[in-house]
Amino acid sequence: MLTRYIAAVALSSFGAREGGDGLDISVLEGNLAFGHFLSTAQQIANIEVPHPLGPYLAAGFKPKKGQLTGVTYAALEALLNLRNELGHQLQTINVPKAQSLLNERKPDMQLGDALKGVDGLLMLPLFVVEEQQLVQKVIRARRLLLMGESADPPPDEIEILEGVEDPGAPYIAVNAMLLKLPPILVWELVQKRANTRLLFLDKVGTNASRYKTVEGDEVDGAAERAAEIAALCAGKKRQAERVELRDGRHLAREWGERRRLIEETGARGEGLIPWDQLNPDTINWFVSRLTPKPDGSPTEIICERLLDGRTSINAHERRQLVLLFGTPAAAREELRRDVMDLQVITDPQRRWDDRLLIEYANLFETLRQAIEFLARNLRTTGLSVEGLTSTTGSPDYIAIREGLVNQFIHQDYADQTTCARVIIRPHETVLFNAGHSLVDVARLEDGGSSQARNPLVARAVRLVGFAEIAGSGLRLLHSAWRGAHRPLPQILSNREANNFTLTLDWRPLAEPHDELWHRLGVRLSLSQAEILRLVKLQPDATLEALTEASGMKADAVLADLEYLELQKLLECRGGQYAVAEHLREII
Incomplete structure (x- = not known):
């Protein structure tokens, strides 16, 4: 390699x-x-x-x-x-x-x-820019530094003066220059691992290529890569890119400064696994659920399956291990806030009817208590810790499973200002947590994937069967909710406040044969009814706003808007949509 x-x-x-x-x-x-x-x-x-x-x-x-x-x-x-x-x-x-x-x-x-x-x-930094966005004349890039021992590096955000040409491709930085490494080295999904990995070129044939991971997994590559490889070997030129941080440093210098800090931390012995702070019962439970059944002591199995054989970790990984497996006191000391607050509220005038405040617990114990509370109050069939490995079930089960797992994997555990919350009301359930979405909200329904904010938590949850391929959860949730004829899940990601809210509306959408539309002589699909509802709630909404609010693809939203205009149900002025004037008093 x-x-x-x-x-x-x-x-x-x-x-x-x-x-x-x-x-x-x-x-x-x-x-x-x-x-x-x-x-x-x-x-x-x-x-x-x-x-x-x-x-x-x-x-x-x-x-x-x-x-x-x-x-x-x-x-x-x-x-x-x-x-x-x-x-x-x-x-x-x-x-x-x-x-x-x-x-x-x-x-x-x-x-x-x-x-x-x-x-x-x-020593030159190897990295992938997963996504980049222009926000108020600043390019924000979500980056994965592939320079540590872990196969699941945590993402970080940098501000750069120029964007990279190929997000998702591995690059190496040489001072201010960036060299793109495909087609010899690529960063792609490996189904067997249910995650992305570095893939090294292993075979080139006629209009075919094959790659191999460090672990030995083989993956077929895109057909066109064979021609790209031949062209580079034949002398085709490919200019280096020039990218600097907004503060004037180049990426190689920034990595050099970070590397020195990591080395100093290692020299002080701060990278050791804190076994004395981990709960043996939780570790044994985790190991017992792994498939295939592993051999060895629980600590050896944790190192092998979760840490790729490593016995040393960085500070971010240490936090995740303590949160996953820690004793109640150790988890609380690491988090420095309550873990989760679950409430049932049937009357807005009252504080709550039932409540579970989890103050001292690791994440697996929190998940167990949360599921028991939700199963009792939502009466969702199949909702239990033992049953959480099932990927099929009622829309209610799929929604709670995916929403809860998403909350655990993507939460910002470094934020001490607020705990995770689940609020159950008669018509809706709201899941809230610290940590804005690392993926643009409009891409979440499509399974827009990124490295999880907490890679070890994500891997641990996948290893015990509580989650599948990265980025698939909210897509499944949208699909289940649409199939149940309910309003699409509402997602709010607030970067400034650093929080994320998912709202599940349990009420059914108006059916296409709804009495009002029947009298008006109009038939609406479920998505058209949802777009009409959103326009009513957000007068003068734009295509972009409706796309984000609905969680649908932009071209699907546009098609529904055009149909609703054709049926004289909506009006569009200057790219802004409103309910047609003759209907405003009716609906």
């Missing part, structure tokens, strides 16, 4: 070279292996024309005084030769044979030398 990564960044740098218009390198085709990628990296390192990563590659691939080859190339070539001698199935080697190889051929030291030679290259 090291060699594949070096080849990926080298080929992107080769495309951004200055001059050298007639240059090309050997084509990457067929089933690709260690040697193919090593050859690609070496060819590009030997190119004499300037390109962004030239000095970084030269440090490991070009010989210094007294050397025949660069230290990285020599080490990787030695490892390649050893691999060729042993074959690909290294797991069949027994312990005595492995120990003998370590003593005689020293592959661990060779790998250390390979890494040391390209240390500068490996």
Whole structure:
């Protein structure tokens, strides 16, 4: 994987070279292996024309005084030769044979030398911009830094002066320049993992490509990537992008400053898993629900399944572990506020009829108590902790399952100003939590996906079967509600106040044969009735406002608006919609 990564960044740098218009390198085709990628990296390192990563590659691939080859190339070539001698199935080697190889051929030291030679290259930030938006002349980008040990990095938000050309693609930053890494390295959904992963090129065929994850999962790539790979190898140029932060720093400098802080934290021993603060009963419950059934101690299984085999964590991961599995006191100390407040209110003049305030509990215990409260008060069939793995059921069950899981996964647990709330009224249920949506509200119905604000919480919930593919929850909720002929869920994401509200209206929509429309001689679909209702509530609403409020796609909303205009039910002036004047006293 090291060699594949070096080849990926080298080929992107080769495309951004200055001059050298007639240059090309050997084509990457067929089933690709260690040697193919090593050859690609070496060819590009030997190119004499300037390109962004030239000095970084030269440090490991070009010989210094007294050397025949660069230290990285020599080490990787030695490892390649050893691999060729042993074959690909290294797991069949027994312990005595492995120990003998370590003593005689020293592959661990060779790998250390390979890494040391390209240390500068490996320190350059690798990242993905999931989404970027222009807000009040500022470009806000949601970024994933792929520089830690975790396969699930938390997103952060940066403000940049220029947007990146290809959101969703992995980039590497070299000072103020950005190099796009596809088609050799891509960031895409892996169904088996129910999440996004870095994918390394593994095979190139005629109009076909295949990729592989670090874990060994194979994924088919887009057909057009074969031509892109051939073009880059043939010398096609692809300019580097130039992007700086709003404060004037470039992304490589910003990462360097962050990396030093992380290293200082690690040197102080702050990255250890706080086992003494975790509740053994919760851990045992979690482990018992994993499939396939794991072997080993509960702590080993947590490290293997949840932390990708790691035994050290960063501060954000530590918080999530304590919140997931902590003792009541530890979870409270980490959160520094109540966890959840659930209320039933049947009379607005009264405070509440039934209430559950959860002050001291970890997230799994909170989920259990919340489900018991909701099942008792909503009388939703199938709603229980044990039954929460079911992905089918009544619309009521689907809505509560997806809404509650969304609340746990995407909540901002660093916000100490307010706890999560669930308010049950006769006609609606409102779920509220700290943390605005990281995805534009208009994209949520389509399953607009992003890395969760709390990646470990999201992974833990998926591992026990309480959630599926990232970004699918609210799409399922919309689908269930539409199928039940109810008003579409109302979503409000407030960035300034940093909160998120989901409102589920339990009342059925007017059927197409509703008496009023029957008298008027008009038949309305459920979505048309919903748009009409929203226009009545929001006079002079625009297409954009109605799209956001309805959670529907813009083209579907536009089609409904055109139909309602044709039926003389709505009027449009200057892009703003209102109920037709002759109907304003009727509906």
